[in-house]
Amino acid sequence: MNEKTRFMLALITPAALVLILFQVVPILTGADASFRDWTLHDPKRTWVGFANYLHVLRDAEFRDIVLPNTFGFMIATVACSLVLGLAIALMLNNRFPGRWLVQSFVLLPLMVAPVIAAIMIRWMFNDQFGVVNAALEGLGLAPISWLTQRWTTFAVILLTDVWLWTPWFALILLAGLQSLPPEPFEAARIDAASAWRTFRYITLPMLRPVMVVCIVIRAIDAFRTFDIVWTISGGGPARATELFSIYAYVEAFQFLNLARGSAAAVIGAIVIVVFALLLYRVLNRFVEVSK
Amino acid sequence: MTDIAAAPARSVGFFFALAPRGKAVFFALAATAVCLLFAFPVFWLILTSLRTGTGVYYVHRGTEFTTDNFHEVLSQEIVLRALFNSFMISTLATVLSLGVTATSGYMLSRFKGPIPNAWFSLIYIFRCVPYVAWVLPLYFVTQKLHIFDSYWGLLLPHIAVHICFFSWIMKGFFDGIDPSMEYAAMIDGCSRWGAFWRVAMPAAVPGLTALAILCWLYTWNEFLFALILTAHETPILTVVMAQFVHELGMEWHLMSATAVIALVPALIVTLFGQRYVIRGLRI
Numbered sequence: 001m002n003e004k005t006r007f008m009l010a011l012i013t014p015a016a017l018v019l020i021l022f023q024v025v026p027i028l029t030g031a032d033a034s035f036r037d038w039t040l041h042d043p044k045r046t047w048v049g050f051a052n053y054l055h056v057l058r059d060a061e062f063r064d065i066v067l068p069n070t071f072g073f074m075i076a077t078v079a080c081s082l083v084l085g086l087a088i089a090l091m092l093n094n095r096f097p098g099r100w101l102v103q104s105f106v107l108l109p110l111m112v113a114p115v116i117a118a119i120m121i122r123w124m125f126n127d128q129f130g131v132v133n134a135a136l137e138g139l140g141l142a143p144i145s146w147l148t149q150r151w152t153t154f155a156v157i158l159l160t161d162v163w164l165w166t167p168w169f170a171l172i173l174l175a176g177l178q179s180l181p182p183e184p185f186e187a188a189r190i191d192a193a194s195a196w197r198t199f200r201y202i203t204l205p206m207l208r209p210v211m212v213v214c215i216v217i218r219a220i221d222a223f224r225t226f227d228i229v230w231t232i233s234g235g236g237p238a239r240a241t242e243l244f245s246i247y248a249y250v251e252a253f254q255f256l257n258l259a260r261g262s263a264a265a266v267i268g269a270i271v272i273v274v275f276a277l278l279l280y281r282v283l284n285r286f287v288e289v290s291k
Numbered sequence: 292m293t294d295i296a297a298a299p300a301r302s303v304g305f306f307f308a309l310a311p312r313g314k315a316v317f318f319a320l321a322a323t324a325v326c327l328l329f330a331f332p333v334f335w336l337i338l339t340s341l342r343t344g345t346g347v348y349y350v351h352r353g354t355e356f357t358t359d360n361f362h363e364v365l366s367q368e369i370v371l372r373a374l375f376n377s378f379m380i381s382t383l384a385t386v387l388s389l390g391v392t393a394t395s396g397y398m399l400s401r402f403k404g405p406i407p408n409a410w411f412s413l414i415y416i417f418r419c420v421p422y423v424a425w426v427l428p429l430y431f432v433t434q435k436l437h438i439f440d441s442y443w444g445l446l447l448p449h450i451a452v453h454i455c456f457f458s459w460i461m462k463g464f465f466d467g468i469d470p471s472m473e474y475a476a477m478i479d480g481c482s483r484w485g486a487f488w489r490v491a492m493p494a495a496v497p498g499l500t501a502l503a504i505l506c507w508l509y510t511w512n513e514f515l516f517a518l519i520l521t522a523h524e525t526p527i528l529t530v531v532m533a534q535f536v537h538e539l540g541m542e543w544h545l546m547s548a549t550a551v552i553a554l555v556p557a558l559i560v561t562l563f564g565q566r567y568v569i570r571g572l573r574i
Binding site (some may be wrong): 003008014030094109114116117167171197223244261 | 298314318321322325326328329330333335336339346354390391392394395397398402406407410413414416417418419420421422423424425426427428429431432439447448450451454455458483484487506508511512513514515529532535543544547550553554560561562565568569
C-alpha cells in the first residue's frame with residue numbers, strides 16, 4: 001500500500017467507521033430479523049425463510065394501497081414542487097423591489113421542522129375549528145371533513161409536502177439560473193425572441209442538469225416520507241393513506257411483528273435502491289457525478 | 292411629417308404604458324401570493340400560540356391575546372431540559388459531522404480510481420436506504436453498546452445520517468476550489484495532510500459555514516431518531532412537543548407555544564443567515 005492510498009483511506013476512515021457501525025450493522029440486523037419468526041411479544045427467532053416476504057407481497061393492503069400510494073405520492077410531490085419551484089425561481093431571478101422579502105418568505109419552510117409543519121397544517125384543516133373550513137363557510141360553501149376521507153387526506157398530506165419542499169426546488173433552481181452564462185440570452189434578445197421561446201429553447205435545456213439532480217434527490221427522499229404522514233393522518237383513515245414507511249412501522253410496532261415490518265422495509269429498500277441505481281445512470285449522463 | 296412620426300410613437304407609447312404596468316401588477320400579485328402561501332401557516336401557528344386555552348377554538352374571531360402559554364411551557368422542567376439537550380446535540384452533531392465529512396468529501400473530490408468510486412457508490416446507496424429499515428434495529432444496536440438514551444446514542448446515528456449526503460455536498464465545495472494551490476504547497480514541502488488542512492480547508496470555510504447552519508437545523512428539527520433512540524434521560528424538543536399531542540389530548544395553545552419556541556432558530560437563520568443557507572444548498 002503506497003503513501004497515497006494510505007492517505008485516501010485515512011481520510012475516509014472516521015466516516016466509514018460511523019457508517020458501518022450505525023448504518024450497515026443495523027441494516028444487516030434488520031435484514032436478518034426479516035427471515036425469522038420474530039414478534040415483539042414472543043421473539044422465538046426461528047428461521048422461516050421467505051415466509052415474511054411472501055406474506056407482505058400477498059397482503060392486499062400492501063399491493064393495492066401502499067404501493068400505489070407510495071409511487072403516486074412520490075410522482076405527485078416531485079412534479080408539483082418542481083413546477084411551482086421553477087415558477088418561483090424564474091420570478092426571483094428578476095430584480096424587483098421587495099425581492100429580498102419574498103426570498104425570505106420562500107426560505108422559511110425549509111427551516112421549519114416537518115413535524116411542526118404537519119402539526120400546523122393539521123390544525124388548519126381541523127374539521128371543526130380549522131381556518132380552512134372557516135374560510136369555506138365564509139364563502140358560503142359547505143365545510144369538508146378533510147381527514148376522514150382517503151383522497152382529501154391524501155391531498156392534505158401532499159400539500160404539506162409541497163409546502164415543505166417547493167422552496168428547496170426554488171432556491172436550487174434559482175442558483176442554477178444565476179450561474180447560466182448571459183451570452184445566449186443576449187443573443188436571443190437581439191434576435192427578438194419572445195419570452196416563452198427564450199424560456200423553452202434556452203433556459204429549460206440549460207437548466208436541465210440541475211433539474212435532473214433535484215428530481216433524483218427529491219424522488220428518493222419522497223419515497224421514504226414518514227413524519228408528516230404519521231403526524232397528519234397516522235396512515236388513516238382505515239390505513240388508506242399509508243406509505244411504505246408507515247406500513248413497515250405499523251407492522252413492526254402496532255402489530256408487534258418485527259420480522260414482518262423488517263421484511264416490508266427490506267422490500268422497500270430494494271425497490272428504491274434499484275430505482276436509485278437506474279436514476280444514477282440517467283444522472284451520470286447529465287452531470288457526471290462520479291467523475 | 293409630424294403626423295407620420297407621431298402615430299407610431301403614440302402606439303408604442305400606448306403599449307409601453309400598459310405592458311410594464313401589467314407586468315408590474317402581475318409581479319406584485321405573484322409575489323404576494325407566494326409570500327402568503329409560505330408564511331400563512333407559520334403566522335397562524337404564532338397566532339394560535341398567543342391565545343388562551345379556550346380562545347384557541349375561535350382563533351379566527353376573538354381579539355384576546357396572552358403570553359401565558361409561553362410562561363406555562365417554559366415553567367416545565369422537561370421543556371427546559373429538552374431545549375438544553377436539543378441545543379447540545381445539534382451543536383455537537385454539527386461539529387463532528389462536518390469534521391468527518393470534510394475529509395471524506397475532500398477525498399472524493401481530489402482522487403480518482405477504484406477506492407473513491409467504491410466509497411462514492413457506498414454512500415450513494417446508503418443515502419437511498421429508507422430510515423425505517425435501520426431505525427428499529429438501531430434501537431437494539433445502541434442498547435447492546437450501552438449508549439441508548441445518552442448523548443452518544445443519538446449523536447452517532449445522526450452523524451451516520453449526515454455522512455452520505457454531506458460528503459456529496461463537501462465534494463462539490465472542494466470541486467469548486469482550484470487544487471493547484473495544494474500542489475504548490477506540496478512542492479514546497481508541505482505534507483498531504485498539511486495541504487488539506489492549511490490550504491484546502493481555509494478555502495472551503497464559506498461552504499463549511501453554510502453547511503454547518505443547515506446541519507445544525509436538520510439535527511434540531513429531526514424527529515424519528517430522537518423518538519426511538521431516547522427515553523426519559525435525554526428528552527429532545529421535537530419529541531417532547533409531539534408528546535403534548537398525546538398526553539394532554541391536543542392542547543393546541545401549549546403545543547403551538549412550544550412549536551414557536553422550537554421555531555426561533557429557524558426564524559433567526561431566515562432573517563440573518565440567508566446568504567449562507569442558499570450557498571449551502573448548492574449541489
